[in-house]
Amino acid sequence: MLYRFILAFAFCLFTTFVGAQVSEKNPENVIQFSGVVVTADSLRALPYTNILIVNKGIGTSTDYYGYFSFAAELGDSILFSSVGYKRAYYQIPDTLTDNKYSIVQVMNSDTVYLTETVIYPWPTPDEFKEAFLALNVADDEIARAQKNLDPRVLYKRMLEMPMDGTANYKYQMQQIQNRLYYAGQAPPIQLLNPFAWAQFFKAWQEGKFKREKN
Template sequence: MVINRKYTFLLFLALMLSSLSFAQEKKIVQFSGIIHAIGSELPVPFVTIRNGDRAEQVYVSNHEGFFSFVAHVGDTVRFSSIGYDPTSFVIPHTADDKYTAAILMKSLVKELPMVTPFPWASIEEFNIAFMALQVGDDAIATVRKNVSPEALAALARITPRSAEEIQNFNSVQRHIGLTNKAINQKYANPLLNPFAWGSLINDIVKGDFSRKKLKY
């Protein structure tokens, strides 16, 4: 009977210790942080964050690489994004109920050295083509050729209009339309039409107006 009580007490003590350890591991924290690319200060936006220990809970960082969500101490959080090597982070034990981390991700994009393309296969072919150019020595003649009406018309056909040119053109068209509308409204009244007055004066001078009036 004493042995059974001893084993019962040890079993109870083991259960208590395991429950305390389990409660400590399951501590809830507010897990926040910012994700940066290794070797630069640029944030990694819209990173997929997956909590594999909590039924695959998925979150996404904002456009500045910031994230914040509720997790548990000991959870393994995985970070993945297109063009970056996936990385994992285990939330450590903390005395506070908040934990902030700086997550670094390695970029898989390799920048190639700058290349200047040429339409010639080699520098020798470029030199031959350049020497074959017929460039005049007269700078004034070259300028006149470039600003000739034909050259400017050809350039205008292939050059798109800027926003300022389109706005000016629309303003001129609206002004012309309003002017024509005002003129038409003005001349719709015979008393304001100078042509009608001129015709009336000519009829009076010729006597046509009086003869027409006498017929009635």
């Protein structure tokens, strides 16, 4: 909040200073020149655009919302410039009868083409080519990589991977919800449930139904 106040105060002070310099020359031709600067592609406000009165060396810049306002003279040529956009010129008409004048300045983006730069870890392309051709890649590493990426191996690892904390929590919450759902009534018969039969055979193979010996 303090930063915005200081910025607004400096903007107003600089605008007043510019107006005082202009009014000393031709007070009868001084107008309040204001407006907003926007982009041509999206009509978005362009903040902090530099605005200069040509051949006078004075000017200002737009605020965060692309707005500007300063004192100028009739017939002044105004230069708008911003990084990434083409420069734009606007000349204030010298036939104005009002002491206020507003515009909407549109800025077109400026595309800068940079030359291609190729970076090699070797001093010359010939040395890079020689090192690349001399590179010895072991066949066993490639075979190991192909084996690890085999779909059957990945599927087997997926089946053997235990549940994480999230899956265990969901399973526990589902069991609690099932018990609450059938609270006060007989639970459903699991004779036709294939998952129940699968759990039964698994427990049987693990020996959980064997009678313990004294």
